[in-house]
């Protein structure tokens with residue numbers, strides 16, 4: 001059968017749907033984890049077109065299929081490719097390095113070779129489904145080589161690339177073996193988007209230092225083409241969260257959660273993938289110190305930490321899980337009572353509705369990454385608070401801190417500051433909190449994910465996308 005071709009193609013490591021195994025051992029499809037899918041899924045659904053990606057399981061030969069009006073072009077990965085391209089080069093080399101080496105990056109030749117081969121396979125799949133002159137939007141650090149490989153195959157395409165995570169300073173990028181190849185990969189795009197202006201500047205500076213190019217303003221000439229680098233801070237589907245927060249069932253669940261956690265206790269909440277960049281350990285440690293020095297008591301407050309399992313075969317993630325669980329056990333053992341513990345830790349993924357109920361119930365939301373490109377959880381919390389209540393404690397090392405000026409900003413490396421941030425937010429005057437939340441809600445409402453996608457695609461020269 002002849003392959004259907006599309007005018008708009010998204011390419012990302014993962015498809016929006018993840019193939020998982022449920023409690024009864026049966027295969028099922030669930031929404032894929034992480035901010036990339038949260039942001040892009042509503043855009044792809046309303047724009048139509050194709051999405052090229054992996055199902056999340058090794059050796060999965062699922063044929064391409066259509067879901068919610070989007071053609072999902074599966075790219076199968078073998079077990080060895082998952083080891084080397086996904087867990088190795090993507091998540092043990094590039095991920096830690098791009099997050100300012102908060103964990104030590106590992107460099108292996110066979111990982112790099114697999115990364116190149118898988119990027120080529122994704123490029124071939126994109127070239128196959130893209131119509132003549134189509135717009136192809138490539139995403140994230142797993143596919144840094146892809147824009148160039150795709151351009152070699154299909155010079156007719158308009159290619160955009162968006163990096164969801166930070167882009168490191170030149171000095172750090174220089175550590176990467178074959179660093180120039182990676183940079184040339186990105187230069188295959190017409191437009192390279194970043195979360196923050198500093199990231200775009202790092203990229204442009206690198207083109208000068210590494211390749212001797214001469215960037216001018218936000219543009220650089222490469223092989224007779226102009227490449228633009230600019231910040232496009234990503235956001236969330238505000239109306240989706242708002243609708244859920246307005247749902248009487250979700251509101252009832254929020255009330256019930258509060259009752260179950262102990263009526264008048266203040267609810268302090270963390271929601272993250274279990275990742276060492278998220279500062280979960282530092283946050284739990286700070287909360288433990290607040291209990292130890294008597295600033296907060298077990299009767300007065302409870303910390304609920306929901307941590308989605310993530311990249312569980314990577315050693316650094318396994319070690320993090322052990323450390324977090326040990327610390328939660330220690331704190332609960334030391335400061336808990338029968339039937340009432342200070343830290344409720346859930347190593348689970350929860351539905352969107354359940355997360356919104358938690359956001360509605362939480363007096364204080366803790367978003368304390370050591371480094372994060374944006375952090376959508378912070379924006380989701382704000383979007384859910386139709387009551388203009390609640391307080392956000394936010395790390396200054398997130399992209400979200402550039403926008404959410406009503407948050408209590410903290411340096412997560414400074415445990416005293418983190419403690420002060422938590423206790424100040426817990427005890428702040430409700431009127432002050434309303435003012436802060438109102439400002440943040442305005443910002444998020446005016447800059448939602450549709451605004452982000454339109455701005456990117458307009459800059460790429462494809463303004464007429466039918467979204468929202």
Ligand code: ADP
Pocket residue numbers: 033034035036038271272273306307308348349350351352355374375376377378380
């Ligand atoms: P990242 O992309 O690094 O995972 P973000 O904060 O930008 O971080 O995005 C995380 C996304 O995953 C959000 O949309 C959030 O709602 C979702 N998420 C985080 N934790 C959970 C969880 N425990 N269960 C379900 N979804 C989660």
Ligand code: F6P
Pocket residue numbers: 014033034035036037140141164165310311
């Ligand atoms: O940018 C954040 C991100 O790394 C996405 O690229 C990714 O889809 C998501 O987090 C979840 O991570 P993973 O796909 O490795 O489970």
